Amino acid sequence: MNHRIVITGLGIISPIGVGREEFWKNCLLGISGIKPIQRFDVGSSRSKLGAQLPEIDFKTFIKPANLRRMDRIGKVMVSGVKMALDDSGLDLNKEDPHRMGISIGTGLGSSDTVDQFFRGLLKDGPVGAQPLLFQTAVPNAITSHCAIEYGIKGVNITFSHKETSAEMAIAYACHLLREGRADVIFAGGGDELSEPLYHVYSILGGLSPGKGKGVEGMRPFDRDRNGMVLGEGSGILVLERLEHAEERGAKIYAEVAGIGLSGSTDGVLRYDQKGNSIAKAMSQATTDPSMVDYISAAANSTLDLDRAETSAIKQVFGERAKEISVNALKSILGEFDGSGGMRACSVALSLFQGIIPPTIGTEHLDPNCDLNVVLGQSKAREMRSALLNSCSNGGSNISIWFKRYS
Amino acid sequence: MRKRVVITGLGIVSAVGNSVPKFWESLVEGKDGSKEITAFDASPYRTKKAAEVSGLDPQAHFTGKELRRLSRCDQFGLVAFREAWKSARLDQDPIDKERAGIILGAGSGGILSVEKYFRDFYQGKGRPSPSLLISYSLATTTDLIAIESGLKGPRSTTATVCSSSSASIGVAYDMIQMGLADVMISGGSDSLCEVSFSGFSSLKLVDPESCKPFDKRRQGLTIGEGAGILILEEMEHALKRGAQVLAEFLGYGICADAYHLTAPEPNGEGVERVIRIGLSHAGVTPEEVDTINAHGTATPFNDIAETRGIKRVFGERAKEIPISGIKSMVGHCLGSAGGIEAIATVLTIKNGIIPPTIHYEVPDPHCDLNYTPNHSIKKDVRVAISNSFAFGGNNVCLVFGKIEKEDSRGLGFKGSRK
Numbered sequence: 163m164n165h166r167i168v169i170t171g172l173g174i175i176s177p178i179g180v181g182r183e184e185f186w187k188n189c190l191l192g193i194s195g196i197k198p199i200q201r202f203d204v205g206s207s208r209s210k211l212g213a214q215l216p217e218i219d220f221k222t223f224i225k226p227a228n229l230r231r232m233d234r235i236g237k238v239m240v241s242g243v244k245m246a247l248d249d250s251g252l253d254l255n256k257e258d259p260h261r262m263g264i265s266i267g268t269g270l271g272s273s274d275t276v277d278q279f280f281r282g283l284l285k286d287g288p289v290g291a292q293p294l295l296f297q298t299a300v301p302n303a304i305t306s307h308c309a310i311e312y313g314i315k316g317v318n319i320t321f322s323h324k325e326t327s328a329e330m331a332i333a334y335a336c337h338l339l340r341e342g343r344a345d346v347i348f349a350g351g352g353d354e355l356s357e358p359l360y361h362v363y364s365i366l367g368g369l370s371p372g373k374g375k376g377v378e379g380m381r382p383f384d385r386d387r388n389g390m391v392l393g394e395g396s397g398i399l400v401l402e403r404l405e406h407a408e409e410r411g412a413k414i415y416a417e418v419a420g421i422g423l424s425g426s427t428d429g430v431l432r433y434d435q436k437g438n439s440i441a442k443a444m445s446q447a448t449t450d451p452s453m454v455d456y457i458s459a460a461a462n463s464t465l466d467l468d469r470a471e472t473s474a475i476k477q478v479f480g481e482r483a484k485e486i487s488v489n490a491l492k493s494i495l496g497e498f499d500g501s502g503g504m505r506a507c508s509v510a511l512s513l514f515q516g517i518i519p520p521t522i523g524t525e526h527l528d529p530n531c532d533l534n535v536v537l538g539q540s541k542a543r544e545m546r547s548a549l550l551n552s553c554s555n556g557g558s559n560i561s562i563w564f565k566r567y568s
Numbered sequence: 569m570r571k572r573v574v575i576t577g578l579g580i581v582s583a584v585g586n587s588v589p590k591f592w593e594s595l596v597e598g599k600d601g602s603k604e605i606t607a608f609d610a611s612p613y614r615t616k617k618a619a620e621v622s623g624l625d626p627q628a629h630f631t632g633k634e635l636r637r638l639s640r641c642d643q644f645g646l647v648a649f650r651e652a653w654k655s656a657r658l659d660q661d662p663i664d665k666e667r668a669g670i671i672l673g674a675g676s677g678g679i680l681s682v683e684k685y686f687r688d689f690y691q692g693k694g695r696p697s698p699s700l701l702i703s704y705s706l707a708t709t710t711d712l713i714a715i716e717s718g719l720k721g722p723r724s725t726t727a728t729v730c731s732s733s734s735a736s737i738g739v740a741y742d743m744i745q746m747g748l749a750d751v752m753i754s755g756g757s758d759s760l761c762e763v764s765f766s767g768f769s770s771l772k773l774v775d776p777e778s779c780k781p782f783d784k785r786r787q788g789l790t791i792g793e794g795a796g797i798l799i800l801e802e803m804e805h806a807l808k809r810g811a812q813v814l815a816e817f818l819g820y821g822i823c824a825d826a827y828h829l830t831a832p833e834p835n836g837e838g839v840e841r842v843i844r845i846g847l848s849h850a851g852v853t854p855e856e857v858d859t860i861n862a863h864g865t866a867t868p869f870n871d872i873a874e875t876r877g878i879k880r881v882f883g884e885r886a887k888e889i890p891i892s893g894i895k896s897m898v899g900h901c902l903g904s905a906g907g908i909e910a911i912a913t914v915l916t917i918k919n920g921i922i923p924p925t926i927h928y929e930v931p932d933p934h935c936d937l938n939y940t941p942n943h944s945i946k947k948d949v950r951v952a953i954s955n956s957f958a959f960g961g962n963n964v965c966l967v968f969g970k971i972e973k974e975d976s977r978g979l980g981f982k983g984s985r986k
Contacts, residue, residue: 231829260823260841268727269705276763280683283766284690288612296767297829297959301674301706301727306960309826315841318824318962319735322674322706322727330724337742343849358686362704423722423748425669427715430708439720442666446748499705556711558723 167339168567170412171250171400172507173242175352176495177213177393181245185504186511188494189519190540195495196380196391202357209369211378212355213393213496224311232298232307233275235354239266239304240311242396242503243348247312250400251412252346254312263317263344264308265335267327267351269499271301271320274356308348316344324554325460327351328397328502333421333560335401345406350507351500352396360392366431368555370463380497382461382490383468383531384524390462393496397503399510415510419547420563422446431555433466437473440559444478444549447561451479454486454563456518456548458509461490461531462497467553472531487543489536490521502552506562509550513566516544573741574971576811577656577799578911579648581757582898583619583792587651592915594897595923596944601898602778602790607640607680607760613769615776618760619792619899639678639703640793642712644904645757648795649713656799658717658751661809669721669749671740672710673732673756675903678703680761709757721749730863732756733796734906734956734964738820740800750805755907757795764902765791771830773867779900781864781893781925782871782939784932789865792899796907798914815914818852818951818967821845825961832873838961839877843953846965847881852951854882857889859922859947861913861954862939864893865900874955875935890940890947892916893925906956910966913954917970920948 174181177195178188195213204210215238220229223241232240243264247254270276276299282290297303302320309318317338321330328351335349353359363369370389371378381387407414422443426434434440440460448454457475461468476483491505512518518541527535547565580587583601584594594601601619610616621644626635629647638646653659685700687693702708707725714723722743726735733756740754768774768791779790806813823845825838832838847854863874879886894912901908916922921944928941950970957963 259826264824271727279767280686280763281690283762284687288766288769291766291770293767293770293772296770299767300729300959302729302958302960302962303829305728306824306829306962309824309960310828313826315824315826315838317822318728318826318960319739319822320727320962321724323710323724324705324707326724334739334742337746341745359704361689362682362701365698366701366704421746423669423724423743424666425714425720425723427718427720430702430711430715442720554707556705556707557714558707558711 165340165342166404167336167401167418168404168407169399169415169510170402170407171246172510173246173249173398174504174507175215175238175242176395176504177215178494180218182249189508190517192520192522194522195393207364208371209364209378211391213391214355215395228311233272235272236298236304236307238396239352240307242352242398243308246348246398246400259313259315261316261345262314263347264305264314265319265331265347265349266305267321267331267500267502268301268304269322269327269353271304272299273359274354275299277356277358323558324499324556326552326554326558326560327499329552329560329562332506332562336418336421339401339403345403347401348398349401350398350503352503353394353498353500355392355394363392379523380463380493381523382463382493382521383528383535385526385528387463387465390464390497393498395504397507399506414567416513417565417567418562419565420447420449422561424559426557428557433553433555434470434557434559435466437470437477440471440474440553441477443559443561444474447549447563453547454549455543455545456487456512458505458550459488459490460551460553462492469530471551472533475533484534486534487518487536487541488533489518491519493522506550509548509564513545513548513564517542571744572803573744573800573817574803574806575798575814575817575914576801576806577652578914579652579797580908580911581621581624581644581648582794582908583621584897586624595894595912596921598924598926598942599897600778600926608762615769615774617790619790620760621794637699637702639681640759641678641757642709644759644795645709645713648797652797652799653717656811663751665718666720667749668719668751669723669743670710670714670719670753671724671736672754673726673736673903673906674706675729675732675758676761676764677706678708679763680759683761683763713753728958728962729902730958731906731956731962731964732903734966735822737798737910737966738822738964741817744800744802750802752800753797754800755797756904758793758901758903760791760793775866778927779866779896780927781866781896782932782935783928784930786866786868786871788867789895789900792901794901794908795904796911798907798910813971815917816969816971818969819846819850820967821849821965823963827961830959832870832957833961834873836873836876836880838963839874840880842963842965843881846953846967850967852967856951857953858949859916859952860889860891861909862891862893863955863957864895872934875937878937887937890922890938890945892923892940894923896926909954913952913968917949917952917968920946922947
């Protein structure tokens, strides 16, 4: 069996807006989600920025009684699923819960809760270990919250593989739908910007303004880039078998047409260095490269990745690379492991509406990154298909090919 | 038409043996791997035992420089991987590395290292080594194995903790079905750390004495650690290079209870569904199942729910099917539990021996099946399933089949495959 897969709902909790409409409006305006970090004290660190979520009234999305069992990121994820569900128009009373699934990608899930739990243990020993914190600290708790809240009894899985976590969750969901092993899967990802995670990144390196000089900020493909800024939030797609979506007369944003996965082996904290492996994932995902009009790049303001991805795009598309519009949405949303959910939502909206959000912050394009980058302002363009790229340090690369639905 | 996938290599690090032959010998003998904890100071805890890995000399496997950067979890994973890779003869046979990938399951992963870092950092004790933080990501062990073996195929990590490495085997199988790989490494690695130990202790899920699955006196799990790595290979690919074929991986089920964050659905409805999904995906009927490797954590509620789920699927025949609860020997290895249990299941099929559930003395009227008490039994096994359940009711059921020299290609599974 080879079912076609479409996107019928989007749920987004982002630093630039809660809900698809506000998120998309601000994406197109090129409004940055990056601000000085306020959730915790960054001390004397030179990296002071983050793309943080606004204060959110979760009671709008979740019953107050149920809110009590969730931590902050749990609420963010469940709210994302709730919005995606509402947007899709699915009626849970009419759906078979066993044919609905959930597939989520995240770095550490509830990293704040892990930290709180650990601090309790450190301070008071075994009696300081709080059971209620522990049960929400496991990385799959965020997925379980969503399944419990909406009675989703089919496939349930959580992936954690650095910056490709959410793309893997989407890729796996698509495979199951393609084989007819489910009708509907909520797929995407999310993370929270927590103090220990920020600390890990600042110690291991990678955060702007890096070791060198320069101004802190997210500037993908810029010659003056100096590292990344962390972000947080959730992005959820309702992925559905086309037949099932058509039967219920669902609105269709886009179709998922192909998946590519590859690995590079340059080092445990290194991206693909030459771009060969990224190119392989892109080639696997697209059976017809001449159809690709737009690429949502993985570019995260890291020298190695920006250049490797540029090289990969040229390897796959040759001369036509110049005709393909490229943007780096992480310039608006920051970088985090589950960011692929939001970025996938953005690609679906681009195909649906014929407009591409800008890459912001980038002023002087790196001559080694001479792509057709959408800079500063959004760009109207009718697109036949688009690629979503993701690459992790350590070497996983995933590309997802989306087609305009017709 | 789905591709057929076989198991061509196994590697293990566990409390009862750091190689496949030693591990299997211990399981058949019914050896208890639990001992006094040395990984951290367990004196303030009610339970002071765990199924800790011993007798593994890191210096024999890694250089000093490597050891400074590798977490205990990474070390277990790499050691088990090397055994699996070698046993599949992949260290000798030239294969296309572009079509070889890895999906591992993670649990607490390198938290032991990260825990060390933050313990010193929060208590203001000197400057902890930044390399302890490399293990912050659950993907680190996966990446290290891929880098060591030069795998350029699909790569990811599942993070459903207690069912992670079972899920990873399913996902790896699907990477082969997607046409992205011929060879996939799967399974998992996990190491004992105080964070997860204290967490399970705080939920009162750890038995202060021995782990006694399905026994009326059971009080919970013994935490374990280790790595279980399996090589999955597309059958034609394996046959072409003349690889050893240990068993066939027939399919799997994955689903959710959608019931509670920690407690299983009490009537076994989720357990029933995941077994049925697995069997249907594998194309075998319940009547064909010869043995069950249970999740069997020995927590009061899990064992009842699992027993009920098994009865719901197999009806009257449930009492005749020998069930193994090997967590009574290897402990609950969290992120590697599913991988280690899958290895036990493959070896059960290969050797025709069903390992026991040890420490079983007092029957529980709520758990009234044949748990293979205390002594292994000989039985020809053609289809075996392995259950894994995680917090949040994340259920996985793996289905393995015996390879018999039957069909024109020289081997094949005789079951009622579609």
